[in-house]
Amino acid sequence: MTGQVRTVDGRVAGRRGQATRQKLLECLSEMLSTHPYRDVKVIDVARMAGTSPATFYQYFPDVEGAVLELAEEMAKEGTTLTDLVAGRNWVGKPAYAAAEDLVDGFLTFWRKNDAILRVVDLGAAEGDKRFYKIRMKILNAVTNSLTDSIKELQSKGKVDKTVSPAAMAGSLVVMLAAAAAHQKGFQSWGVKQAELKPNLALLVHLGVTGKKPTK
Amino acid sequence: MTGQVRTVDGRVAGRRGQATRQKLLECLSEMLSTHPYRDVKVIDVARMAGTSPATFYQYFPDVEGAVLELAEEMAKEGTTLTDLVAGRNWVGKPAYAAAEDLVDGFLTFWRKNDAILRVVDLGAAEGDKRFYKIRMKILNAVTNSLTDSIKELQSKGKVDKTVSPAAMAGSLVVMLAAAAAHQKGFQSWGVKQAELKPNLALLVHLGVTGKKPTK
DNA sequence: AAGGTAAACTGACGGCATGACAGGACAAGT
DNA sequence: ACTTGTCCTGTCATGCCGTCAGTTTACCTT
Structure with a gap:
């Protein structure tokens, strides 16, 4: 089906975009392994990925949405x-x-x-x-x-x-x-x-x- | 053992105090049944119990602490x-x-x-x-x-x-x-x-x- | 009933996460 | 070099968190 990776506002993500998106997912995964789910915050994941919270929200609606992606x-x-x-x-x-x-x-x-x-x-x-x-x-x-x-x-x-x-x-x-x-x-x-x-x-x-x- | 109910700062709770504490626990329980754990906020529980967030923190260190009580x-x-x-x-x-x-x-x-x-x-x-x-x-x-x-x-x-x-x-x-x-x-x-x-x-x-x- | 004391509660505040936006940086093609 | 579209970040308004000083309430003593 639609194998296109899209941002929250509908843009199609390019090579660089996909890379940061992937990095965010990896950091989120890491975060979930080391911290209680309830305490996993967007800002921590973004910091770990060397980027800003705003970037995170470009690719995922919220933490839950990103977890769904991983799942x-x-x-x-x-x-x-x-x-x-x-x-x-x-x-x-x-x-x-x-x-x-x-x-x-x-x-x-x-x-x-x-x-x-x-x-x-x-x-x-x-x-x-x-x-x-x-x-x-x-x-x-x-x-x-x-x-x-x-x-x-x-x-x-x-x-x-x-x-x-x-x-x-x-x-x-x-x-x-x-x-x-x-x-x-x-x-x-x-x-x-x-x-x-x-x-x-x-x-x-x-x-x-x-x-x-x-x- | 010490069957005394105590507040976070060490006071012993009286009749009224125990009542609100209990009410908070009940509201928390209700909240957990109807909302995802990650979205259960202190302010919502307090509001439902007809009291303020500060009161909640008198009896419990945080949401997790209160859940432990229920458990x-x-x-x-x-x-x-x-x-x-x-x-x-x-x-x-x-x-x-x-x-x-x-x-x-x-x-x-x-x-x-x-x-x-x-x-x-x-x-x-x-x-x-x-x-x-x-x-x-x-x-x-x-x-x-x-x-x-x-x-x-x-x-x-x-x-x-x-x-x-x-x-x-x-x-x-x-x-x-x-x-x-x-x-x-x-x-x-x-x-x-x-x-x-x-x-x-x-x-x-x-x-x-x-x-x-x-x- | 008056006064004292501890308990119970609240308003207010600094701090931080959220989520939206607009503008600047960057890469690629012309 | 210029243009274009993608990508990222600074900034801001909003709302919750967690604490404290200070007020109100309940209860006990005399």
């Missing part, structure tokens, strides 16, 4: 998460490997983008449709894929008919997202990273296949 | 969640009922306090220890209880030794919290409330006992 970028990258599920075999021994890979990929992706994902999560929970949509875009990739896998197992009679594939897939994906977001939280329960992964994988396996993995 | 209150109430797990029988048919009750209680509690829990979640994810502690207080009640249940099943040989009780309990609780926080999100996957609950209960059952529920 969109991330969402594009996030659709590659589908590869973790699509075309996997959920029967027998390969099933557990699939579960492990899914958990691993998910945790890695979340850790890499945790600062933005925090804000996206908040915005979505607050009912902001724009953030909500982005969150869906990321999670849908995995959820739909998982849903299909469960449906297939069901049609083969390998999974109980009472299970709702979408609800189960959604629950699992939501669990992974939350576990990823609060990875540090587990430490205070005396749970080490290394312990967490296999248990999440076990739960994913149990949820999808309904059975314990065959070792 | 503490909620956390006290939240420890009753333990009752949903403690003393439950996780063998045979009663196990599924236990899982159902846990899911139901959790979702209800979360929905009732969603506005504050959103902020607590954000604060915790951002690494703020105060919010983190409150989140733990609520989740620990359930997690520790679940952990014990799993340990017990393990000692009886009913659950695989490779399972880490704490990691499993933590994963399940985190899943419930996330599912509760994004209840609306499931609708766009075509999942109805009524479908979600039994599937969550099934996952809890699978996670704790390692087996499908006996109907």
Whole structure:
């Protein structure tokens, strides 16, 4: 579609403009990683980028608008998460490997983008449709894929008919997202990273296949 | 301990003072339910409470400080969640009922306090220890209880030794919290409330006992 | 009831973020 | 060098933040 980068007042941005715009986004990202969302101010981001607040407002309506921009970028990258599920075999021994890979990929992706994902999560929970949509875009990739896998197992009679594939897939994906977001939280329960992964994988396996993995 | 309510500058608050303080908290709570966290301003809360910003700052250091107050209150109430797990029988048919009750209680509690829990979640994810502690207080009640249940099943040989009780309990609780926080999100996957609950209960059952529920 | 004291509240102020605008700096082509 | 369109910044009005000095209110003592 319209791949044109535009300023707030409708001008098309040239090379130099795009560069500063990008720099502002980078600084914002940095800022989000090191300061509470509520305290991220336009003036700080602008200063960090070596420019003025007025410039910031040329490219973004406000902080939220800029965060949405970052989130969109991330969402594009996030659709590659589908590869973790699509075309996997959920029967027998390969099933557990699939579960492990899914958990691993998910945790890695979340850790890499945790600062933005925090804000996206908040915005979505607050009912902001724009953030909500982005969150869906990321999670849908995995959820739909998982849903299909469960449906297939069901049609083969390998999974109980009472299970709702979408609800189960959604629950699992939501669990992974939350576990990823609060990875540090587990430490205070005396749970080490290394312990967490296999248990999440076990739960994913149990949820999808309904059975314990065959070792 | 010191049950004294104090102002920021150290005075002990009297009857009238406590009343306005309480009113401010109520208005803040209302504000959090209807506006994005980032946009909640002291002046708006004060206006809604029919007082001035200066009064607000007599009782709370800032918006965050007041939210912590609200969260503490909620956390006290939240420890009753333990009752949903403690003393439950996780063998045979009663196990599924236990899982159902846990899911139901959790979702209800979360929905009732969603506005504050959103902020607590954000604060915790951002690494703020105060919010983190409150989140733990609520989740620990359930997690520790679940952990014990799993340990017990393990000692009886009913659950695989490779399972880490704490990691499993933590994963399940985190899943419930996330599912509760994004209840609306499931609708766009075509999942109805009524479908979600039994599937969550099934996952809890699978996670704790390692087996499908006996109907 | 008068007077005293601590509590409760407010008006006002300096400081800072926001957001709009107009004008100057810059790059690229002629 | 000149023109043109893009890009950036100085400046300003507005509004919120957070503090303080000072006023009003409630309560207690005598």
